[in-house]
Amino acid sequence: MVKRTSFEGDACPIARSLDAIGDWWSLLIIREARFGLRRFGQFQNKLGMAKNILSARLRVLVDHGILATAPASDGSAYQEYVLTEKGRGTFPILVALRQWSEEFDDHPEEIATILVDREKGRPVKKLEMRAEDGRLLSPADTMLKPRPAPRRRSAAARSDR
Amino acid sequence: MVKRTSFEGDACPIARSLDAIGDWWSLLIIREARFGLRRFGQFQNKLGMAKNILSARLRVLVDHGILATAPASDGSAYQEYVLTEKGRGTFPILVALRQWSEEFDDHPEEIATILVDREKGRPVKKLEMRAEDGRLLSPADTMLKPRPAPRRRSAAARSDR
């Protein structure tokens, strides 16, 4: 099969997320949904993407439990697409992407918006990774550990990362 | 043209990062590079991807300044691919993806590894977003502000997010 090599069975959590939202449009749709867009036409308008692939993406996102369809709020018999808890949980991913762009983009002056603390109106700090006890961790302070086997079932399978 | 709609000119920082690393393989290549892989064959072996597209991806990543080619360390006249500072800067993105998977995946028991604090061996906390003054921020505590115009040049252009 020449298939798009799904990472669904992969043991690596990064591959698994990419399987759900690792394509060109999904994260942008989620971004707009975070801004309150709900209707097919709103997404299509804002993102300027082809309607058929928007349709396909929405369906996949609903299948993955990232969006849910609601029976329309304004009376009209159409659907609305709203973020689920899982969908809202992508927020740190979006922030990480944004901050990476802000820090390393070759033309940061072209970036139109900055993410600020609503109360003070000041830019937020870079995402921080901390240990359980609160110590700030750098990448080098971390490592990967094999998952403690979930009780029996000899975990010999794919030892992928 | 039917082209892959590049987001390069877009004003949204998320779209801009997706333009560089938003495809199926790039982040996985970066992940492996973080683990110390450097050679073409190592990537090909570990990721099991077709050699031609590995070749293409590596080239794009080098073009974007995420990887750099080094003239081989073991004598052989081949190249090695090492992460640049920009490449290492993707770490929070990888962590965010990993944590999203850990939290929302339908089959979290299939995830093989956990990210731990090297010193204590305990799982790291979820990524935290803080204000300049150190307050912990939830998504709702943040908002987007238009970028303060970088001195002259009437910023009327694409007011995309």
Place this chain on the structure above:
DNA sequence: GGCCTATGGTTTTATGATGCAACCACACAA
């Protein structure tokens, strides 16, 4: 040197995904 194998790719070819335009279905208003 001649032969084998490993490494690091490029080329070829088939198929899936994307983008655009056209079309259909439904609701609502004039």
Place this chain on the structure above:
DNA sequence: TTGTGTGGTTGCATCATAAAACCATAGGCC
């Protein structure tokens, strides 16, 4: 009833991806 706007689906041309074959170079061995 005709029009108009919304919410999609269908067809088709083009692009990207995947798999395998092919090529080039280097090193080991005789």
